[in-house]
Amino acid sequence: MESGKTADASGLFPGHACEQADGESAYTQSVLKGEATWVRLPRERWPASWFRGGDTSKPLYDDPVCPLILSLYGHPDAGGYWEKHCHAHLMKVGFKIASEDWRSCYFHEELKLFLVVYVDDFKLSGPKENLKKGWDLIGRADGIKIEPPAPAGKYLGCDHIITNRSIPRNVSTRVSPQRMQVFLHHLLNMFKLSSSSMTCVTS
Structure with missing residues (x-):
């Protein structure tokens, strides 16, 4: 979650934006190795x-x-092989690990793009004019199949809405309030709980 919020913050800088895309049937894009299955x-x-x-x-x-040739969902090693496949491709096209503490975060020095990968969810932020170049590198024919990128929206159950807000001294800035009401109501319905006693508080 922290890395995703860092990508959101990067996308709020002047001239920047944040987009996201899903990997298509991600695990099966990698080859299953090891013991024959x-x-x-x-x-x-x-x-x-x-x-x-x-x-x-x-x-x-x-x-x-x-x-079983490809890493099928449900196989205990499938996620690991997908992660290795994804990491190898990102490194090949110029992304580098942003921090040893956040192994799922990458930075492309030339394009100044910050990338977060959570399983098969990709979140990319940086200069608007470089986002397409970044997605093209990620989705190269010899790389990772991804769905068409879209502006940052629902990510890990949390809705992200970019808005403008005025702050003291007549400064206008972009903010990204994060709302989880829809996800919370989904949980309430799933567990057959009532939302009548709940109060919505916005920050």
Whole structure:
């Protein structure tokens, strides 16, 4: 959370902005290594070659298994291999670890971009004119598949809304109030609790 807020703060500087994007089926973008793992495929995903004459009522096998090649969600090592794949690509395109204390944070010296990676959530902030260049590096064909970037919005359950606010001495500045009401109401509904006794307080 602290690293995400740092990206938000960086995006509030004059001439800066903050955007975010999700990795597409992130874990499966990496290769699963280590001990061989075999999996059963759901029958509806069997290739036609596993049936006689392509007739799905005539399987050639009773209980076929396949080697698991990609890091599938649910495998205990999948997250680690995705993290290594992501880190290697970011380093290759010019990002460097911003701090040994925050291993998920990167900085691109040439573009002056600050990047936070939380599993498959990417948050990038810095000079507006460099954001597209940064996303293009991240999403290179030989790199990471990401969804189209968008202005910072909902991140880890928290809504971020960029607004302008006047402060003493007639100074106008941009602020990013962070609201979690929607997430809180979701939790209340999930646990069947009442929100009637709650009071919303804004800072």
